[in-house]
Amino acid sequence: MHDIRALRDQPDLYEMAWAAKGRSGASAEAVQLDQQVRAARSASEAAQARRNDLSRRIGQAKAAKDEASAALLFDEVEALKAEAAGDAERAKAAEEALRDLLASLPNLPAQDVPFGEDEAGNVEVRRWGEPFAIQAPRNHADLGEALGLMDFEAAARMSGARFVVLKGPLARLERALGQFMLDIQTLEHGYTEVSPPLLVRDAAAFGTGQLPKFSEDLFRTTDDRWLIPTAEVSLTNLVREQILAAETLPLRLTALTPCFRSEAGASGRDTRGMIRQHQFYKVELVSITEPDQSDAEHERMVSCAEAVLKRLDLPFRTMLLCRGDMGFSARRTYDLEVWLPSEGRYREISSCSNCGDFQARRMDARTKSAGEKGTRYVHTLNGSGLAVGRTLVALLENYQDEGGRIAIPQVLQAYMGGVTHIDGNA
């Protein structure tokens, strides 16, 4: 959601950002609607003020048993009614139109976000690790199926495409990864573990920016809730409609949850394997900060996500997304991309965004300092730390040997009951 006053002050700034996202003219439209809103509202309020005054005098006349004066005032009010109703209706219509428009417009990128249309415009910030030399690397789906521990067909029989069944040590590896990541974020990075609802209402999905524009990406329940596409929704909405004491910030929250995505616009993409599923586990990181702290928190969050890949010794690079490739709610986003030998390229495994006050406005989440008079909107940040399914993919592919065995990184072995390799006979 956007601050209409800020927009009023600098319409060009907004126009530039929105034009780049195909919403050219939206800024001018909002300014115009805003003028309509305020004109109609002023007229409506003036009429209402007169009506309130007359009603008050009717009350006084009645109290004084002066029925004649009351009758005169009645007529006066009656005459006002039609006029006032028209103004009120116009004000309401314009307000709704403005609200709907503003709710549909994406966040503005931060100053330092590079220009660019799409993925190609992203900027590599740093790179860590060297891709392993693997002879004729097999992809994770082939490896998993050959091991007899990954079954897409069984999943398809009961659930359809974009689901998978993991078995035995592979199922355990998924669990191990989740626990491992959660332990790092809670024990080492100070995030508080949360076990949140996976079903949320409209208002929550609106708060983080999934609604109203992206409902087709979500699954809907029969009682009109939404399955969360990421724990970002649940964790961020923890502070909705709250006024947080400044000294309690930053809030650092993490959760390991399933995520559900319809992948409506992705038909044909990544159809084979576990890269793009309707359901996957993810460890999510969310920070709630004071406005001037969010940029520093963002860098910190990225390093918290990177730490997991480093610990697993998986080569990755960190990308600063360009304007065209950023999501709806973000003002700056870093993606972590892990090396996938079978594809010979880096693929997204984490996305860390600073949303500024964009989500906070939609949720009405504010902060207040001790001596301070008013309140300010908090800043919200979210990041994957990491996507468990894709990390499993990366592990399989990067740790395979010629025989199709998978080595378990040392840091995970404790979580795997001491298992050092997965070879299918386990």
Place this chain on the structure above:
RNA sequence: GGAGAGGUGGCUGAGUGGUCGAAAGCACCGCACUCGAAAUGCGGCGUACCUUUACCGGUACCGUGGGUUCGAAUCCCACCCUCUCCGCCA
């Protein structure tokens, strides 16, 4: 799922059609008293938007959205939420 009770300002809580943005108490802030503190006394103390250099002023808000009325915290309807009891259930 059935039956019932209830949602009022930071908190407790009064208010069943007219000057109610809302009593009172607590909390908080200022002043007085005091060497200081406590106690006491006096005063102040909601939010958002509009207008204004400022002062003043206006509008809205008593869970949410509609409705009745000249006028709604108060009456009517729908919904949301909380609590109690019963039923069912991991």
